[in-house]
Amino acid sequence: MNEERLWSRINELGQVGVDVNGGLTRLSFSDEEREAKQLVKKYMTDAGLMIREDEIGNIFGRLAGTDPNGKTILIGSHVDTVLSGGIFDGTGGVLIGIEVVQSLIEQGVTPENSVEVVAFTDEEGTRFSTGMIGSKGYTGQLTSDELVNHVDEHGISIAQAMINQGYDPNKLASVKVDPETIKCFLEVHIEQGKILESKNVPIGLVTGIVGLRWLKVKLSGEAGHAGTTPMSLRKDPLAAAAEIIQYIEKLAKEQERTVATVGQLAVNPGGVNIIPSDVEFTIDLRDLSDELLDQLLNQVNGTIESICSKRGITSSVEEIHNLSGVSCSSEINESIRASIEKQGIEVVELPSGAGHDAMVMANFTQTGMIFLRTKNGISHTPEEWADKKDITVAAQTMGTVLLHLFAD
Numbered sequence: 001m002n003e004e005r006l007w008s009r010i011n012e013l014g015q016v017g018v019d020v021n022g023g024l025t026r027l028s029f030s031d032e033e034r035e036a037k038q039l040v041k042k043y044m045t046d047a048g049l050m051i052r053e054d055e056i057g058n059i060f061g062r063l064a065g066t067d068p069n070g071k072t073i074l075i076g077s078h079v080d081t082v083l084s085g086g087i088f089d090g091t092g093g094v095l096i097g098i099e100v101v102q103s104l105i106e107q108g109v110t111p112e113n114s115v116e117v118v119a120f121t122d123e124e125g126t127r128f129s130t131g132m133i134g135s136k137g138y139t140g141q142l143t144s145d146e147l148v149n150h151v152d153e154h155g156i157s158i159a160q161a162m163i164n165q166g167y168d169p170n171k172l173a174s175v176k177v178d179p180e181t182i183k184c185f186l187e188v189h190i191e192q193g194k195i196l197e198s199k200n201v202p203i204g205l206v207t208g209i210v211g212l213r214w215l216k217v218k219l220s221g222e223a224g225h226a227g228t229t230p231m232s233l234r235k236d237p238l239a240a241a242a243e244i245i246q247y248i249e250k251l252a253k254e255q256e257r258t259v260a261t262v263g264q265l266a267v268n269p270g271g272v273n274i275i276p277s278d279v280e281f282t283i284d285l286r287d288l289s290d291e292l293l294d295q296l297l298n299q300v301n302g303t304i305e306s307i308c309s310k311r312g313i314t315s316s317v318e319e320i321h322n323l324s325g326v327s328c329s330s331e332i333n334e335s336i337r338a339s340i341e342k343q344g345i346e347v348v349e350l351p352s353g354a355g356h357d358a359m360v361m362a363n364f365t366q367t368g369m370i371f372l373r374t375k376n377g378i379s380h381t382p383e384e385w386a387d388k389k390d391i392t393v394a395a396q397t398m399g400t401v402l403l404h405l406f407a408d
């Protein structure tokens with residue numbers, strides 16, 4: 001790998017779309033995103049790759065394999081950003097993909113399989129409150145209705161934004177690719193968490209992307225005067241909620257990987273001297289295993305009922321969001337594992353707690369993913385940082401994985 005070339009590209013692309021906060025703002029179908037894609041195309045051309053752009057703005061740089069009937073190996077990520085994001089999220093994965101393939105070409109490797117580096121459109125979903133539309137279009141998981149129904153804060157639909165940037169939303173069907181022509185998808189992404197840093201390793205092996213369940217819980221009790229109502233006569237829904245929240249934290253801690261969060265809590269009427277009448281809170285529960293999530297949900301529901309009946313509180317629980325987890329390919333994971341071990345690095349396995357293009361791709365083709373250590377675990381801010389040496393390790397690992405895939 002050419003460490004300096006990769007690093008200088010990350011920094012050069014990190015200058016495109018710099019906003020007043022010093023972060024990067026490259027929302028989907030914006031001029032800033034277009035400029036970033038232009039630069040990516042330039043790097044791909046310099047690497048000796050054939051450029052293709054589809055009608056939703058996904059960019060591909062192709063190294064044609066010697067076997068015209070061979071399946072294509074896809075490697076990449078995205079170059080759009082959130083509002084005032086960092087220079088590594090997504091971009092790192094695209095530029096590592098280019099560097100890996102360019103290095104192979106420079107070493108005279110001519111694979112049987114074709115390899116395509118991809119920069120997917122709108123992974124973040126910031127502008128249209130959606131996300132991963134490039135990879136969804138590519139895998140046939142995006143409908144024309146979605147292009148019309150999702151609008152930005154100015155009322156511009158995805159379809160209109162596409163037209164404004166010279167794409168044709170009526171040609172959405174042309175974006176979809178036949179899964180039979182694809183061998184696998186590989187993605188490097190910053191971890192955006194603290195696990196790898198705490199384990200003191202540069203990269204980690206992603207086992208899958210977690211599923212999630214969101215619940216909205218409403219508890220109703222009896223409002224009362226905080227001074228005149230004795231403790232024994234109270235029906236306090238907030239005290240019940242406190243007990244439930246403690247239980248949820250304990251339940252998640254008892255599992256190996258589950259995370260559970262209560263991120264919203266509303267108290268009514270909300271007076272300093274009033275026993276609340278109603279509270280409403282959310283629960284966000286995540287794990288790789290859908291089976292475990294369903295089992296934990298049952299336990300949570302049972303506990304809410306028993307705590308509330310003991311306290312004379314009525315409760316209702318509504319599921320407001322449900323996403324299934326996906327597993328990465330065990331075959332590719334073995335290859336990644338071997339590549340990490342070969343470099344004398346401890347293999348740390350971890351699930352991804354956030355959604356990525358790999359989540360969409362895993363339903364379509366064999367998918368493998370590597371996480372990159374992220375300084376202090378922070379992302380989606382201008383302070384987001386990944387180490388130059390770690391990025392090289394990630395590129396080297398993917399290079400070895402590619403060579404392994406060529407050979408089998």
Ligand SMILES: [Zn+2]
Pocket residue numbers: 078089090123189
């Ligand atoms: Zn990302």
